[in-house]
Amino acid sequence: MPLITSSKTQPSYDVIVVGSGAAGGQTAYTCTMQGAKVLMLEAGRNYDPVKETPMFQSNGQAPLRGSNTSDKPFGFYDATIDGGWQVPGEPYSSASSDPARQFWWWRARMLGGRTNHWGRISLRNGPYDFKPHSRDGLGFDWPIAYADVAPYYDKVEMLIGVYGDNHGLENTPDSPAGCLQPPPAMRAGEQYARAKGKKLGLPIIPIHRAVLSQRQDPDVLPKKLHPNNPRAQRILADAMRQRQACFWATPCGRGCSIKANYQSTTVHLPPALATGDLDIVSNAMAREVTTDASGKATGVIYVDKTTGLEHTVKARVVVLAASSAESVRIMLNSKSARFPNGLANSSGLVGKYIMDTVGASLGGQIPALENLPVHNEDGAGGAHTYVPWWLYKEQVAGKLGFARGYHIEFESGRKMPGVGVTAGLDAFTNGSYGKQFKADARRYYGSFVGFAGRGEMIPNDDSFCDLDPTLKDKWGIPVLRFHWKWSEHETRQAAHMQKTFAELIEAMGGKVRTPPQADGAKAIEPGGKIIHEVGGTIMGADATKSVTNQWCQTWDVKNLFVTDGGPFCSNADKNPTLTIMALAWRASDYLLDELKKGNL
């Protein structure tokens, strides 16, 4: 069973998975490794990173030196295909014209979805992050605790390969021995920040990212991940042997032809396909989930984008893993006499409590980094270092004026030059040109740093999505309309980020490039801009106050699951992808068990 066309689907499957990214990839992997027959539907085209990734291409080989355009918003070499903030023919709308109340929705239309280009930052939620309401009375507690998810974090880290180390810090969980790979050395600017940031009390430590700093052990890991399943062990061992360790060149956002970083298309899908139990139809735009008279899901109707024709496929279980908002859209579009407000929406909460991550950033110039002796700082094609949230005690004591934390990501180093390599340099050089300009360019190159805050947003009643009453996409499918509002918890947090970054830049002996923004409402990035949207089908312990139970299983339709970020009922500052995969694995184990017991 392989990549197929609409005409080649089987009459029925055990499981249909809508979406092929972190959630869909993990769900299909877990199900097929245990022998379930799975059909995966992907709205974008097929994509093969081994053949298509621009490894070693330099900016000079690209149009416009690789800079970003409206066709490629993250730059020419970004892995995203047919995606971005806008997808032609597939609009979404905003309920408000107020610039502060916009939500930006990033989509990718390609096999593997956004996992092909993501930042690979893989942080575990900590114990507090599952019980936020119990700590500060805001938002919702999850119906699960860290201990419920920890074994799945272990498994996902071992499967996908994550570098990082353990520091025993508050609410920043250590991984058990054997889960993590060694982190790469810090870059010069990161080491300098660590040394100078000490007096500010910032714990500057290696970040965790889904990149292989060494090859995986195919003799050990598969046995740990799939005990008593020799077929899964053999298939995974073969897949691990196909992955190379990072060779410390080429940014991860391009994808990775040597499979050194995690993307669904290089890590989840190859072994799932190797089981022979996975069919994938690409260019399949899911429109709705079908149900029978008893209210159970029977399958999915999708539009084949290559022909424009609708197809119906059937399965015993339907899993939505289309991205949190896209899954909401499918559920709201699955209306019937029995489900007039959309599928699994008896609570009225489908689409409610969508969250993104709070983002703000500030740049500085550091004289100590000028004229740094020439060396290669490509490293792991992304961040090596971060600052986990460090002010838990001050926050609990009510000293900060906002309820949740943020971590700090670093931007530094002697990166491959591209457009804007000397932008703003005239402020340092009095507008030099000629040989002096060339000397100045060498002097200042690599002396600029940037800090970006990534913070927790608390779910609120004003941030949700519903169906636009009139607008449809080019397939005739009603589209989402977004409602958005930050609370003061987020805007004050963004202002705190600005202040912290300015202090850190000054501690490094540098100068900020723009004044820190004291007004958090001006400092904060628009909703959705950080591309961490979660919620919309939140999980809970009470069927009237949530859409799914702790197993990502909808309360109303027991054979319908949502394994993307939709069931998140809080959005910790920890980037969501690792948790999406851990919860998808956990939900899939439960789903298979229930299927075996005849409960679905």
Added chain:
Amino acid sequence: MDRRAALKWMATAAASAALLDASLLGAQTPPVAAKGYGTDPDLLKTYTPGELWPLTFTSAQRTTVAALCDVIIPADAKGPSASSVNVPDFIDEWVSAPYPGHDADRRTIVNGLGWLEAESQTRFQNSFTNLVTRQRNALCDDICYLPNAKPEHRTAARFFQRFRDLTASGYYSTPEGMRDIGYTGNVALEKYEGPTPEALKHLGLA
């Protein structure tokens, strides 16, 4: 001035004046009708300016662009000049691109080139390309740093700032420019060692 040179000068000055008028009146250069490379371009091939959308510069403008590029980035011991690694082609590609923002750059650059030619003629009765170093520098010194520019030179200073950024963007993204600025990455390594001992010593961290 012989007759041929006088005619050439008049034509250039007239063209420049027309451009200046256009910029003063806020008139726009014609919008680019071409399409971009789309949302699923081939990422593996090497692209050449001009193959995706038509270019803008006339041969006279191209000559001025090459001269000004090399005033900003001349050859020195560490690297070649900007024009010798085809930076003018990149600038032409940039100002001709059918993407938001490039339109504004096209107006800035085309009008700025017109100003530069006209100013060279006014001050030195010669094309910018034919000026001697001292003359070029006298002109560039007036417009190279926006905060210091006289009111009558502010528009030209904005042009120079943008032109310098584009020249550097084009130059430092070539193999020669990457070497020049001290970028030594984009090579496969067995191991990533972090900063060299010399770099750590420079930072006082050794």
